[in-house]
Amino acid sequence: MAAAPVVVEPPIPQAWGNLDIAAQIPEGAKQLTVTVFDPRQTLVKVVANERSPKPGSRTISWNFKTDDGVDAGTGHFMYRIFIDGQVTTGMAVRAARATPDNLGIQVRDLITRLASRAKRAHEDLVLPNERGEPVKLKSLFDSPLDLMASLVRGGWIIPGEPDRSMFLVAIIGTGPMQGVIGQSDIQLLSDWIAAGAHVPPATS
Structure with a gap:
């Protein structure tokens, strides 16, 4: 018997600042x-919610805000298009509240802001550089982009998996950095990891 063909599901589209919904009227x-x-x-x-909508192709954009102006958060969002009783559905995933590039820049700036305090508390820890050689974590705070890349290389950050990233769970969540940085900074790090832990180019 021939093997059943493998059905590959198309990837769910990603959205960041806005969800663009295409409709054919x-x-x-x-x-x-x-x-x-x-x-x-x-x-x-x-x-x-329109009566007698103009016919043709439309792109309807939503900024992820509720009627009260509150951010709707992250995760999978489903949309439904009703046209005279006919329904079309779609889905998009919002892994974070900003694009991967923007999040990477924000994390770089966060590390720069915390560097002077962090260098006093990480005397013995090491991370791998781009050649796999051990480098003192303390020295990497002067090069935030290298530190971000080393955290990924060393397995402390798993791109796309904030709940499995030991840097976020064990170091910040329950370890020596617990309570050191604010909740908004923790959310930024979580969003950055969820969006793929992208390290921006040095020119950004």
């Missing part, structure tokens, strides 16, 4: 409604 359409649901399947936004 037919001639004579009487009602267009576009709704978005959060990862818990709770309605978070009615993005469009």
Whole structure:
């Protein structure tokens, strides 16, 4: 018996600052409604609600804000396009609240801001450089981009997996850095890791 063909699911589109929803409006359409649901399947936004919408291709953009102006967070979001009773659904994943490049720049700046304090507390720890050679963590705080790359190379950060990244879970969450940095900075690090732990180029 021949093996069953392998079905490859297309990747779920990613979104960051905005979710762009494409719709094709037919001639004579009487009602267009576009709704978005959060990862818990709770309605978070009615993005469009139009009578007699203009026909043709449309891109309807949502900025991930609720009606109260609150950020809807991260995760998988489902949208539904209703046109005269016909429903089209789609999904996008928002791993973080900003693009990977932007998050990398923010993490670089965070390390620069904390460097003077951090260098006093990491005397004996080492991380691998680009050649796999051990380098004192203390010295890497003067080169934030090298530190970011070394944390990934050393396995302390697992791109896309903040809950499995020991730097975030064991060092900051329950270890020696617990309570040292604020919740907003922890969220930034989590978002950066979730978005792939991208290290921006030195010219950024």
